[in-house]
Amino acid sequence: MLYREAGQFKTDYTKDMAVFPILQDRIGVGVILFIAAVIIPLFGSDFLLQAVMTPFLVFALATIGLNLLTGYTGLLSLGTGAFMGVGAFACYKLTTSFPGVNVIVWIVCSGFFSAAVGVLFGLPSLRIKGFYLAVATLAAQFFLSWCFIRVPWLFNYNVSGAIEVPQRTLFGVPITGPNSAPVTRYLIVLAIVIVMTWLASNLIRGRIGRMWMAVRDMDIAAELIGIRLLNTKLLAFAVSSFYCGVAGAMMVFLWYGGAEAEVFNINQSFTILFMVIIGGLGSLIGSFFGAALIYILPIILRFVPAELGVPLHAATVEHLTFIIVGALIVVFLIVEPHGLARLWQIGKQKLRVWPFPY
Amino acid sequence: QDTIYVPLFTYRTGPFAGSGIPIANGMSDYLTMLNERDGGIGGVKLAIEECETGYDTKKGVECYEASKGKKPVITNPYSTGITLQLIPKAAVDKIPVLSMAYGLSASADGTNFPWVFNPPATYWDGASVFVKFAAQKEGGLDKLKGKKLGLVHLDAPYGKEPIPLLEALAKEYGFELKLYPVPASEMQNQSSLWLNVRRDRPDWIYLQGWGAMNPTAVKEAAKINFPMDRLIGVWWAGGDDDARPAGDGAKGYSSLDFHAVGTDFPVIKDIQKFVVDKGKSQVQKEKVGENLYNRGVYNSMLIAEAIRTAQKITGKKVVTGEDVRRGLEQLDITEARLKEMGAAGFASPVRTSCTDHNGHHKVFMATWDGTKWVKSSDWMEPMKDKVRPLIEAAAKAYVESNTGWPKRTEPCDKSS
Amino acid sequence: MLYKIFIDPFVQMGMAPDLLVQTLWDGLVAGVLYALIALGFVLIFKASGVFNFAQGIMVVFAALTLVGLHEKGVPAYVALAMTVAVMFALAVGVERLMLRPLVNQPDIILFMATFGLTYFLIGLGELVFGGNPKVMIASELGLPKGTIDINMLGGFVSLQKIDIAATVIASAMVASLAVFFQKTRVGRALRAVADSHKAALSVGISLEQIWVIVWFAAGVVALATGIMWGARSEVSFALQIIALKALPVLILGGFTSIPGAIVGGLIIGIGEKLGEFYWGPLLGSGIESWLAYFIALLFLLYRPQGLFGEKIIERI
Amino acid sequence: MRAPDGSPKARIGDVLLAVEDVSLAFGGVKAISGVSFDIRQGEIRAIIGPNGAGKTSMLNVINGFYHPQQGRITFKGRTRSRMRPYEAASGGIARTFQNVALFRGMSALDNIMAGRTLKMHVNFFWQVFRHGPAVREEVEHRRFVEEIIDFLKIQDIRRTPVGRLPYGLQKRVELGRALAMEPELLLLDEPMAGMNLEEKEDMSRFILDVNEYYGTTIALIEHDMGVVMDLSDRVVVLDHGIKIADGTPDEVKRNQAVIDAYLGVAH
């Protein structure tokens, strides 16, 4: 009976509509934020910050982005990688063209460019649905990938053909480029991800979120209660691509520190989609779970044999990792097809009725 | 017990594993051999650790971060994509990057890239040798006028690398450059590209491909009856598995190379004796001595020599990344040294300097005879005079676009 | 510019008809091979509504098993039979361990599960066979080798014998599968399952049996695909990338239609070869990577369910 | 709105919606052929007929989901040859569906709130930050929706995802969603299918109250003759897409054509 809402009465609608109406949830979130913002930066190793946490957060943001589109609006997209790329290249163009403006501003603004591109490729969604829609987004994926390689203007005619991240500072502290400390970059990523998660939760709790979900669940009925399908879908494409774009820009500027077009390939799109599904379609918290499982699990698995002292070749470990991750995905789906988020909910439900089984 | 930690980023998985595996074997076998035969370098054992990248930049960066904590003396990214990520980090983390004949061509400029090394030759050197070779067969550079030279390349930064040089040479010598990009997703589906080749009828083709793209290209070339002796691959298109699938069709196909093939070298024999025969290698016995295997061995020779040089300069036994950087900058593998190493005739001498991290060394043609690669030309000097200005310009552009790129502070050692 | 887009290509076609014929032939062959991959997808999609992401890796896996067995000294035809048996075992395994517990779940979940399968097969395949590329044992299997050069139209058209064989084999497979699935009791049951697992269960259709059948059929198709594509270049894990090409084909033809896969394959194959050959140079070539998707998209705007796909039922 | 004595005559006003000579065919199937009828302000109008007679199709035509090949639809004085779904919804036509068409992944509350979409206008910017007007608007509409929830007595399932509710409650939530649109014309497609008697009584009560308290005009499709005869003011009967009768419940009940085609034994 540790976790229950009984006894917590809401006296007005505003409180009832809060993100975390239950006290225990609020405490939990506070603790997590504290760990993320204070404990990890203070005590985490560079490896943890740079190779685990930062990528995890970047992926989580991209996953949220795709979740808004696929999980909340029901539009399947396989172009996430490319939309992330648009964000990255836009940010690169912006910060090299206007070096005076702080790069964080540009990271966020680059989202608008991918939003615009997203809307463009979202147009066919009015007529095309389901897996068929995936082709429209695949067209985006391959076409944009091609552009990233073929339009040298995008990478400032660099001979290397890649984005090279210049050093930028905030209050004199380097935040991008090789001299920036992993912890600085981590904190920036964390801040952006927290703020954008909060904004996303605002959106989905309000009218727009309901419109999206209505379109997802039954578009005909949605149309008949007066929701304009095209506008709603395009808005979803825009917002989703915005998130992906920002994630892409963060990925290059705050994680990789430089990138080839290859980074934004179709595999990236699939990876994000899988994070969405494994985490739970239509769940923000699930996006974090999904990103963690798909990104962090293989890393951990890779360390296991070494920790156990089993002498295995790096390649064999990799093969086994693949096998185990593959099997685990299936197992997770069998245990809970609605994703980790649902597992989480059921866990809470069990806590609520604890110590009784149901 | 003191060791020197040498991480090897390799890929034995993923779509490019075909090229990755022999290289990985060669690299680790040579270093293991040093441990087994000599007890390491200068009496210090090497701690060799492979990290699997799958040719994926993400995993490469992860490997780098994971290895960073263990004080590596050198990084071998083994992928242009990963190299690009690591170049800016090298100076900060004080770990030199050795991207042997790949990576960023501009990093040959030691003044701007003190921490990055790409001997023995850059892609631009390679492309210039291709042009030279074509000219030689046509009867002189002036005979190139009006000829068509084609570049079949992977549509990615790696594949596009030779373009600026070839364009410059095209202007200078009056030949026409035709580009044939192969998108990564179409690596094994090149028929329309080769139809284009058939229409354009280029006189020579330079193949800058990787992985499954190469065998497909060679096969398709054979299919349209393109004369094989006019198809030249960059050194990365010279794997045994690149030519073998085309069978007889690939006979006469040549690729650039900078080290010998086969097992007739004391050093390779030592590897067989101390490593392979003792079951300390993952290699299949008959694959020892193949082109890409020897490429790996060559790569490790450079690593080992750099460490040895570092020990010599500093007088320390256990060297650090900073020391090895100095060692890499002063590599001087002479004929005599090669002989000592048991590698006489295996490669040409290599020398680097403070300003020149590459050396622009000689390369030669290896031709596929239907079952193996055989050396088919003399060592050819690249057009260093054409390549060097491009490199300096590119390095300058790189530094300019990366605002805040640090000025070189590392002093040049006297001897270089 | 307009001239270059609208007139020049046709002038070229007229000037060098041999190249046009060659392009068409190449497109045809590519189309048939795409169709072969797409067919694997269609089979499984028809039977379970599952979009089988693992089809690409099944192609690699089948081809690797075949070549791997042969390397171990098993005669070619015996290896072929053993590979078929392996694909059957795979089908049974997939049904038991993956599909059965996931019955009646949304399509996207099953899609995700096939992704897990992909990972699994990649790991397993590399563990067992290693990542080295292998040479397809085409001639050992009695597939013809070499080229037929036909002098015609003031030039020549070269036909690869293996391509001709591929076309014949693929067409035969498609035809027989089409008949089997359209005209038989099992075929009907398949379509029922794709419509609704729940209802299919309730009328006593044995999902287990049906799934084993189609996954096995898809496995055999994967094997054929692997042999054909492997013979064109090499057998390696890179081959799975080619499987993505099946997507526009599928979508254009309609996910549920076997003839759709063939027609879609041909349209995409020929369309993209013509596009790349005649219009590609305008954009600097290499446009094949996305051209197929745009072709498919154009068709979709007319028919959202693909050319032969079942109509999407919108009723309330 | 309701006349003091509650008599039907005072309740019913002018023609709200008129369908004239509407025909609809799907390929060879003629779903509706030349049907005309009207619905007056404030009345409960039943549409009955055997299975496949074209009743649902008629509703689909009225709210613009199907486009008839022929005929005119006059709604609130405007005549057109076809409706558009958005037009219909914003013009005040709401409906429930024969096969429950709720948004299955959303809670009952969200479903009903979704019905308010057309009435909510705060722009994207405020919504993203969930600030000022956005919150005020949300609260204001929530209040309205809570009233509907109370009215339909579904307080306790507010937060349950509707996919898990039993059929009868789903139908009730669907009615709630339609009511949230504050419609002038409410189209109900078999609202009582699959309910037991007690629930049918409840539902009848809701329908009557909606009609009386909110003055909403209702078009009702139902196969339970008891309900139809008790609730409706006028009944139109379709068979094979053709109108075979139109009149008060009593007239219709006695019509031989109706008995033959639909009722079977006289009820």
Added chain:
Amino acid sequence: MTAAAQDKLAPTPATETILAVNNIEVIYDHVILVLKGVSLAVPKGGIVALLGANGAGKTTTLKAISNLLHAERGDVTKGSIIFDGAEVQDQSPNDLVKRGCIQVMEGRHCFGHLSIEENLLTGAFTRRDGKAAIRRDMEKVYAYFPRLRERRNSLAGYTSGGEQQMCAVGRALMSKPKMILLDEPSMGLAPQIVEEIFEIVKDLNAKEGVSFLLAEQNTNMALKYATYGYILENGRVVMDGDAKSLADNADVKEFYLGISEGRRKSFREGKHYRRRKRWLA
């Protein structure tokens, strides 16, 4: 469950039971307890009605019997179900159909992309007695539902609600079952057809000895045709008895048949609900 226990639970040892449900408990999603100990029995050749309000658990009971719960993440956690002498839990739905127990699911569930005729043919999937026999049975279904014959070549997804319902019932008949679990067969059907459906039930029962378990809201009809009835409330059986005695029960009359004080109430007279206290201030 031991044989002894079974004996104890079997209602009337005189008539053979084809289906016995013994004290089952069903949980959805591992947490939602829906059936809290339901027991019932259907005698061979009997028609048993299962009545109850919305959400009482009728559908769940039927799904438990035909072993379709797994597909909805439901589980029978206690008790046992025995059909024709064998535990249901050990059999796949397909086995059950083969052995003659078929369910008509609530909410139609036709195969939308198959034509009506193909839908009917899928019903015969488990049969092995040749095309001619199947053809004959199909004619029989068409004779029962002439409307289906008219629409035989249309995709089921495009047919009207009632047509789909007929199709679903017809499809089940095609499997030549020994026992049919009918979930709300009358839903959405015109009164005439409802009566017809029940006539069909009676017909099959009398002529071919098919047993029926009917979950039905139309209590009137159900009790008229059934021999025995169970009333389910909140996941428990609250009342059972033979059909006549149930129909005579005052409560059943009041709440399920709409007859109070001997006459049918008008729907206009339905009780005025009380406005409840609002949830929030």
